[in-house]
Amino acid sequence: MTTREDLAKWDAQDPLAPLRDLFDLPAGTIYLDGNSLGALPRATAARVQEVVTREWGAGLIGSWNSAGWIDLPHRVGDKIARLVGAGPGELVVADSTSVNVYKVLKAALAIAAADAPGRNVILSERTNFPTDLYVAQSVAREHGCELVLIEPDEDPADRLDDRVAVLMLTHVNYRTGRMWDMAGITAQAHERGIVTVWDLCHSAGAVPVDLTGAAADFAIGCGYKFLNGGPGSPAYVWVSPRHADRFAQPLSGWMGHAAPFAFTTDYEPAPGIARYVSGTPAVIGTAALECGVDTLLAAEPYGGMVALREKSLALTRLFADLVDERVSGFDIESPRDDEQRGSQVSLTRPEGAYAIVQALIARGVIGDFRAGQSGLPDILRFGVTPLYTRFVDVWDSVEHLRQVMESDEWRDERFSQRLAVT
Numbered sequence: 001m002t003t004r005e006d007l008a009k010w011d012a013q014d015p016l017a018p019l020r021d022l023f024d025l026p027a028g029t030i031y032l033d034g035n036s037l038g039a040l041p042r043a044t045a046a047r048v049q050e051v052v053t054r055e056w057g058a059g060l061i062g063s064w065n066s067a068g069w070i071d072l073p074h075r076v077g078d079k080i081a082r083l084v085g086a087g088p089g090e091l092v093v094a095d096s097t098s099v100n101v102y103k104v105l106k107a108a109l110a111i112a113a114a115d116a117p118g119r120n121v122i123l124s125e126r127t128n129f130p131t132d133l134y135v136a137q138s139v140a141r142e143h144g145c146e147l148v149l150i151e152p153d154e155d156p157a158d159r160l161d162d163r164v165a166v167l168m169l170t171h172v173n174y175r176t177g178r179m180w181d182m183a184g185i186t187a188q189a190h191e192r193g194i195v196t197v198w199d200l201c202h203s204a205g206a207v208p209v210d211l212t213g214a215a216a217d218f219a220i221g222c223g224y225k226f227l228n229g230g231p232g233s234p235a236y237v238w239v240s241p242r243h244a245d246r247f248a249q250p251l252s253g254w255m256g257h258a259a260p261f262a263f264t265t266d267y268e269p270a271p272g273i274a275r276y277v278s279g280t281p282a283v284i285g286t287a288a289l290e291c292g293v294d295t296l297l298a299a300e301p302y303g304g305m306v307a308l309r310e311k312s313l314a315l316t317r318l319f320a321d322l323v324d325e326r327v328s329g330f331d332i333e334s335p336r337d338d339e340q341r342g343s344q345v346s347l348t349r350p351e352g353a354y355a356i357v358q359a360l361i362a363r364g365v366i367g368d369f370r371a372g373q374s375g376l377p378d379i380l381r382f383g384v385t386p387l388y389t390r391f392v393d394v395w396d397s398v399e400h401l402r403q404v405m406e407s408d409e410w411r412d413e414r415f416s417q418r419l420a421v422t
C-alpha cells in the first residue's frame with residue numbers, strides 16, 4: 001500500500017516539481033480548484049502593475065501602438081494555440097466563453113446551411129455546462145432549430161443523423177471530468193456532414209488537445225481555469241482555417257472589421273480569425289492571461305502538455321485509489337480509464353456533498369461542489385493542476401476527507417449554509 005513517505009519521494013523525483021515556484025500559493029492551503037479558477041502566477045501582479053502604471057499611466061493612449069496592446073489578443077492567442085494543437089493566426093483572445101459560444105454556433109449553422117442544407121438540429125449533451133445550453137437555446141430559437149440533448153450514458157455517435165446541423169460538445173465534462181474522443185467523434189460527425197463545436201474550458205492546459213489533428217471545426221474556451229488567467233479572464237475562440245473566411249460572425253463589431261480605423265459605415269469582416277474579435281480588447285485581463293499561459297509554456301522544456309498529462313493522470317489515479325482505500329461512502333463519478341478522464345476527480349454521495357466540501361475548505365483543502373441537475377447527483381470536485389499539485393497534497397486531502405467523515409465534522413450547521421458562489 002502506498003504511504004505518505006512514498007509520495008514525498010515521488011515529489012522529490014518529479015521533474016516538473018520546480019514549476020510550482022511559478023505560483024504564489026498561500027501557505028497551509030491545498031488548492032484543488034484550478035479547474036474552476038487557476039492559482040495566481042508569481043509574474044502576474046508585477047505585469048499587471050506594469051500595464052497599469054507604465055503602459056496606461058505614463059504611455060496613455062499611445063500604448064495601443066507602443067506597448068502593442070492592439071496585437072495582444074493575437075499574441076496571446078498564438079500562445080494558447082500552442083497548447084491546443086492550432087497554428088499561429090488561428091486563435092484569438094476575445095470576450096467571454098458564453099459570447100464566443102454564440103458567435104461560433106451561429107457561424108457553424110451558417111456553414112451547415114451552405115454545405116448540408118435543410119438540417120435543423122443542434123445536438124449537445126444534457127450535462128454540458130449550462131451556459132453552452134442556454135446560448136444554444138437562444139440560437140436554436142433564432143434559427144427555428146431544435147436543440148437535442150443526449151443523456152450522460154449515450155454515445156453522441158449514435159445520434160448523428162442527417163437532421164443534425166451542428167454537434168456541440170464540451171471536450172472534458174465539468175461535472176465528471178469525462179473526456180470525449182475529439183478526433184473520433186469529429187470524424188464520425190464529418191462523415192455525416194455535421195459541423196463540430198468543441199468547448200475546451202476544462203481541456204486547454206489540462207490535457208493535450210490537437211484541434212488540427214482532429215480536423216475540428218470550431219473551438220472556444222475560457223482563460224481563468226487551467227490557463228491561470230485570473231478571475232474574469234477573457235476567453236478565446238478558434239476557427240479552422242477551412243472556415244474562418246467563409247462567414248462573418250454575428251457580433252460584427254469594429255475590432256473585427258477589415259480596417260477598424262477607416263471608420264467606414266459598412267461592415268467588412270477582417271480576414272481569418274481577426275473577424276471573431278468584436279469590440280475593444282480587455283488589455284489588463286489579457287496581459288494577466290498571458291502570464292497564466294506562460295506558466296504552461298514554461299513546461300515545454302520538461303516535455304510540455306505530454307509530461308503534464310502524465311503527472312495529472314498519476315495524481316487523479318492516486319486520488320481515486322486513496323479514496324477507495326481510505327474513505328467509505330463515496331462513489332467515484334470520474335472515469336477510471338485514463339483515456340477518458342480529464343484533470344479532476346469527482347465524488348458523489350447521497351447526502352452532504354456541499355457541507356463536506358465546506359468542511360474541507362475550513363481545513364485548507366479547497367475543492368468545490370456542483371449541484372446535481374436533471375436527476376443527476378450532487379458532486380464534490382477535486383481538480384489537480386500538475387504545475388503545482390504535489391503527490392503529498394493528494395495524500396493530505398484524502399486524509400482530511402477521511403477525518404471530516406469519521407468525526408462527523410461536516411454535520412456542523414455552519415457548513416450547510418449556502419454561499420452565493422458554490
Ligand SMILES: Cc1ncc(COP(=O)(O)O)c(C=O)c1O
Nearest residue numbers: 096097098129131170174201222
Ligand atoms: C465548459 C464550460 N463552458 C463555459 C463556462 C463558463 O462560461 P463563461 O466563461 O462565459 O462564464 C464554464 C465555466 O465553468 C465551463 O465549465
